[in-house]
Amino acid sequence: MIPLTYMMSLSAILFSIGVAGVIIRRNILVMFMSIELMLNAVNLAFISLGSRLGSMDGQVIVFFVMTVAAAEAAVGLGIILSIFRSRGTIHADEMTLMRW
Amino acid sequence: MPPFLYIFLGALAIVSALGVVIQRNPIHSLLSLIGTLLTVALLFIAEDAVVVGLLQIIVYAGAIMVLFLFVIWLLNLQTESRPTGHLFLKFIGWLGAAALATELFFILAPPHLQVQFAGAPAGYGSMESLAQKLFTDYLVAFEVTSFLLLAAIVGAVALARRLPAPAADAVSAAESVPAMEQMR
Amino acid sequence: MTFDLIASAIKAVLMILIGLNLSIFLLYFERKGSALIQNRIGSNRVTVTGIGKRLGMPNLGIINTLVADPLKLFTKEDFVPAGADKFLHTLAPFLALFPVMITFVVIPFGDSITIAGHRVGLEAANLDSGALYLLATIGLGVYGVVLAGWSSNNRWSLLGGIRATAQMISYELAMGLAIVSVIMTFGTLNLQEIVRGQGGSWFGIIPRWGLFTQPLAFIIFLVAGVAESKRVPFDLPESESELILGYFTEYSGGKQAVFMLTDLAEQALVAMLLTTFFLGGWQVPWLMPDGFHLPGGALLAVPALLVSILGVLAFMVKVVALCIFLGMVRWTLPRFRYDQLMRLGWKGLVPLGLLNVLVTAFVIVATGSVQ
Numbered sequence: 272m273i274p275l276t277y278m279m280s281l282s283a284i285l286f287s288i289g290v291a292g293v294i295i296r297r298n299i300l301v302m303f304m305s306i307e308l309m310l311n312a313v314n315l316a317f318i319s320l321g322s323r324l325g326s327m328d329g330q331v332i333v334f335f336v337m338t339v340a341a342a343e344a345a346v347g348l349g350i351i352l353s354i355f356r357s358r359g360t361i362h363a364d365e366m367t368l369m370r371w
Numbered sequence: 372m373p374p375f376l377y378i379f380l381g382a383l384a385i386v387s388a389l390g391v392v393i394q395r396n397p398i399h400s401l402l403s404l405i406g407t408l409l410t411v412a413l414l415f416i417a418e419d420a421v422v423v424g425l426l427q428i429i430v431y432a433g434a435i436m437v438l439f440l441f442v443i444w445l446l447n448l449q450t451e452s453r454p455t456g457h458l459f460l461k462f463i464g465w466l467g468a469a470a471l472a473t474e475l476f477f478i479l480a481p482p483h484l485q486v487q488f489a490g491a492p493a494g495y496g497s498m499e500s501l502a503q504k505l506f507t508d509y510l511v512a513f514e515v516t517s518f519l520l521l522a523a524i525v526g527a528v529a530l531a532r533r534l535p536a537p538a539a540d541a542v543s544a545a546e547s548v549p550a551m552e553q554m555r
Numbered sequence: 556m557t558f559d560l561i562a563s564a565i566k567a568v569l570m571i572l573i574g575l576n577l578s579i580f581l582l583y584f585e586r587k588g589s590a591l592i593q594n595r596i597g598s599n600r601v602t603v604t605g606i607g608k609r610l611g612m613p614n615l616g617i618i619n620t621l622v623a624d625p626l627k628l629f630t631k632e633d634f635v636p637a638g639a640d641k642f643l644h645t646l647a648p649f650l651a652l653f654p655v656m657i658t659f660v661v662i663p664f665g666d667s668i669t670i671a672g673h674r675v676g677l678e679a680a681n682l683d684s685g686a687l688y689l690l691a692t693i694g695l696g697v698y699g700v701v702l703a704g705w706s707s708n709n710r711w712s713l714l715g716g717i718r719a720t721a722q723m724i725s726y727e728l729a730m731g732l733a734i735v736s737v738i739m740t741f742g743t744l745n746l747q748e749i750v751r752g753q754g755g756s757w758f759g760i761i762p763r764w765g766l767f768t769q770p771l772a773f774i775i776f777l778v779a780g781v782a783e784s785k786r787v788p789f790d791l792p793e794s795e796s797e798l799i800l801g802y803f804t805e806y807s808g809g810k811q812a813v814f815m816l817t818d819l820a821e822q823a824l825v826a827m828l829l830t831t832f833f834l835g836g837w838q839v840p841w842l843m844p845d846g847f848h849l850p851g852g853a854l855l856a857v858p859a860l861l862v863s864i865l866g867v868l869a870f871m872v873k874v875v876a877l878c879i880f881l882g883m884v885r886w887t888l889p890r891f892r893y894d895q896l897m898r899l900g901w902k903g904l905v906p907l908g909l910l911n912v913l914v915t916a917f918v919i920v921a922t923g924s925v926q
Contacts (some may be wrong), residue, residue, distance in 0.1 A: 273377045273417075276480055281381040281414075283475035285388050285407070291468035292392040295461050299444065300397055304404050307435070308388055311411050314427075314441075316479070322418040325492060327504045329513030330423045336503065337423075337430050338516045344435045348442045349530030355446050356533075398705060402643075405698070433694025437724055440701060444717060498684060498744055502780040 278319035285312035289360050299351055299361045303344075376415070384410040396442050408432050419496040470493060558673050567660050574659040576691050577823035577878060578816055579621060586620040590885045631808040639805065643706035646812035649808070651699025655820045660694040661685045662827045662869050663747040665867040666844075667838045668860075677837070677867065678747055685699055685746040686734055689828070693730070693783065697723045699817070700785075700792065707805035715801025718893065719785060719792035724872035726782040726789075732908030733769075733776040736915045737832050750836030752791045754843070760850045762840045765833035771911045773833045775904050780829065782900070784821035788888040791896055800920065809900040816830070826877035834873050837866035 289312060292305025346364045355361050360368020387410065390403030408431045416422030494500050505513055590597025602608060635641050662871040665677030680686050687914035697720055704716015738744055741752040749765075766773050782789040793801035803814045830836055841848050844862060857865070880892045891899070 272372055272490035277374070277377060277381065279479035280476050281384065283472050283479055284385055285411075286475060287468040287472035288385070288388040288392060290471055291464055294391060294467065298397060300399050300439065300446075304391055304400055304439065307431075308391060308407060309406060310402065311431075315411055315414060316417050317418045317422065320419050322405055322420065322495075325495065327495070327500050327510075330420050330496065330501055331504045331509050333420070333423050334426065334501065335424060335509075335512060335516055336444070338520065341430055341435055341518050345523045345527040346530065348438055349527040352445065352531050354443060357415075361446060398643075402702075421682075422684055423685060425691045428691035429687070429694050433697070433727070434724070437697055437701075437720060441717075441720065444705070444713070456756065491617055498687075 275319070275323060279316065282312045282316040282319070285309075285315065297363045299354070299363055301346055302349070302363065307340065307344075310336055377414070380410050380413055380417075384414070400441070401439055401443065404439075405432055408436070421496050422498050422501050423496070425443050558671075562673070563671075563673050563679060565673075566677070570664065570679045571656055573664070574656065574820055574823055574827075575816075577826075578819035579702055580875070581819040581822055581878055581882065582815075583617065583620050584879065586624075587616045588879070588882055589886045591786045591884060593722045599924040625812060628812040629809045633808040633810065634805075636805045639708040640706040642701050642824055644805075645810070647699050647703035647706060648817070649699070650702060651696065651817045652813055652820065653699075654692045654695040655817055655824055658689060658824055659827070662831055663689055663750050663836055664870045666751075666863055668863045676747060677863075682745065684744045686738055686744045686749075690727075690731055690734065691748075694727060696783075696821070697888050703806065703814070704792075704802035707802070709805050711798045711800075711804045715792045715798045715804070718798075719802055722789065722791060722896060722900070723783060725823065726779040727902070729775055729900060729904035729908050730779040730783060732912055733772040733779065734832065735767055736769055736772045736908070736911045739915045739919060740765070740806070746831055746836075750838065751833060754838050756841060756848075759841075759848065762835060762838065764835040764838070765831070766835075769833070769911070769915070771907060773802075773829075775908050775911070776829060778899075779825065779904060780825035781884065782896070784818065784825050786818070786822060786881070787885045788891050789896060790890060791893050794890055805926065822870065822881055823874070823878060824880060826874045828867065830873045830879055831869060834877070835869075837870040838867050839869045 286309050289305045289307075289309035292308065293302050296302055296305065312334055317329040317336075321327065321367050351361055354366070358366065384407050387403045387406035391400045391407065394400045395401060408427065412424045412427040412432070415421075415427060435458075561776060571664060589595075598616040599614040601616075601619040601623045602614060608614065635644050646798060660679035661682055663676070663678035663681075667674055667676040669675070700719040700723070701716050704714075704719065705711045706827045714772060737749065741749045741754070753762070753764050757767075761767055785792050791801075792798070793803065798804070803811060821903075841850070842857070842862060842865060844859065845854070846857040847864075
């Protein structure tokens with residue numbers, strides 16, 4: 272049996288790396304990938320706790336998270352594509368149109 | 372699963388997750404992300420979530436990541452040559468992430484998080500148990516998700532579609548060229 | 556415990572060896588069988604000191620295709636083009652081969668037998684979600700091709716890679732739908748159980764194979780499987796007249812050989828999957844555990860050991876026959892155009908697959924065979 276501490280720390284570290292990716296990288300695509308990383312870290316926590324509690328709800332929620340992630344990826348990548356078409360870049364620093 | 376295997380897979384997941392953030396070439400980032408997803412899927416399977424782990428490989432590694440790859444190709448992204456952002460801000464970013472990790476650890480570590488250990492019932496994590504839950508307790512959420520997917524398809528098509536040129540047929544195209552010239 | 560572990564390891568190695576051997580058979584068929592189909596002579600040059608010729612035997616080209624060619628490929632210079640991503644360029648062929656190899660382990664090649672008091676199932680891994688595992692590994696097969704196309708720093712390669720990705724993703728969907736209808740028919744994800752469900756016969760004549768319960772799924776799976784293994788008529792990613800060789804234009808030597816092996820292994824895999832899902836796997840028509848139940852009602856008793864051996868033999872015969880059929884398709888049909896390929900995938904096979912799933916569901920509910 273794996274100690275719960277291991278699982279929770281792995282999940283926390285992965286989530287933080289995802290957060291760091293969103294903060295540090297300026298490429299929208301890589302920021303998007305980091306968001307997927309964060310989703311995965313949360314999924315890992317759900318699965319670990321679910322298996323400890325002996326309940327299937329964690330797995331069902333992970334199933335939903337994956338579905339929503341698929342929808343999110345489709346729309347998000349569509350947005351990135353149209354940003355690239357209209358602005359010619361996907362560098363987050365250059366998208367200053369909405370800045371006051 | 373013996374603990375050393377868990378530590379090994381966990382380390383692999385962390386290293387490839389770091390790769391996502393550190394690599395300069397988006398394709399290398401993507402490959403690192405795929406590595407993380409696969410190791411996380413293995414961890415799912417180790418935690419008796421076999422179906423969800425395999426679904427993770429099918430949905431994430433098999434479909435979503437290929438979508439990312441396609442977009443990287445469409446945008447013709449090259450390695451980022453110029454420095455991105457201030458070094459100081461980057462440092463602050465890493466610091467913040469480390470602080471977040473510490474905080475999460477203290478919140479989620481067992482002394483604070485009380486978990487009633489329960490033995491997994493028979494057939495835990497099988498297709499039947501997942502479907503049972505999905506089509507009884509979570510039926511409404513399931514249907515709503517299917518509508519969400521439909522909306523996402525429509526949205527993605529609408530976003531990625533190129534608007535048809537104002538002059539579609541040849542005759543009007545020929546007419547419109549001088550008009551464009553005049554406008555210039 | 557130890558016995559099971561050793562048995563599993565032996566079975567896994569055995570299954571992968573079967574896959575590789577089939578690939579080598581297909582390599583021979585690719586050279587000499589194609590010559591037979593196209594009324595050519597084919598490779599017949601290499602001999603060992605001309606012994607066969609002196610004895611008046613025809614040169615079957617076995618040494619040519621199975622020894623000389625691979626030896627030549629593996630001793631050639633391993634070339635990495637300038638500006639290519641060296642690491643990914645080297646990794647790509649193995650990334651393409653690996654998912655195919657690990658898919659072989661779930662395929663059941665025989666009924667379970669009893670060795671020294673232990674019951675041993677004749678499949679390397681008896682997974683309860685075998686069909687899902689299958690879809691997962693097939694989904695991973697895209698990456699090798701994609702990375703080969705991208706890392707070669709060559710336009711033809713990149714175009715081939717993009718074509719391959721779009722094609723494999725599109726046809727994976729149709730393949731998945733075909734598998735879903737089979738799963739619904741037999742009510743299990745376990746491949747061994749699916750094969751068991753195909754035992755017996757209707758009216759004592761027609762075997763209960765997936766081919767007869769799900770004929771539409773069989774056709775969809777066949778077409779999607781050929782497309783998935785990127786063979787003619789679906790070899791758009793590597794069409795030599797347009798893209799030179801597509802994603803493996805820039806590959807030479809051993810890595811090129813690994814790619815060719817992957818192609819052949821994929822063909823063998825498609826044949827095995829078709830056998831498992833639709834041709835009854837290791838089921839011999841009319842053969843029950845106690846012997847042959849002939850159509851007239853007569854019983855021809857067969858000892859249990861012979862039944863097992865006949866099962867394994869039946870699996871092999873079916874797979875090899877399908878391999879030859881796929882090879883004949885490959886050497887008979889011309890190549891599609893790319894838009895035709897996409898139209899067939901998205902407007903032909905996917906709607907048909909959905910319809911098939913729907914009809915299957917209706918029939919299952921109407922006949923009340925749902926648990």
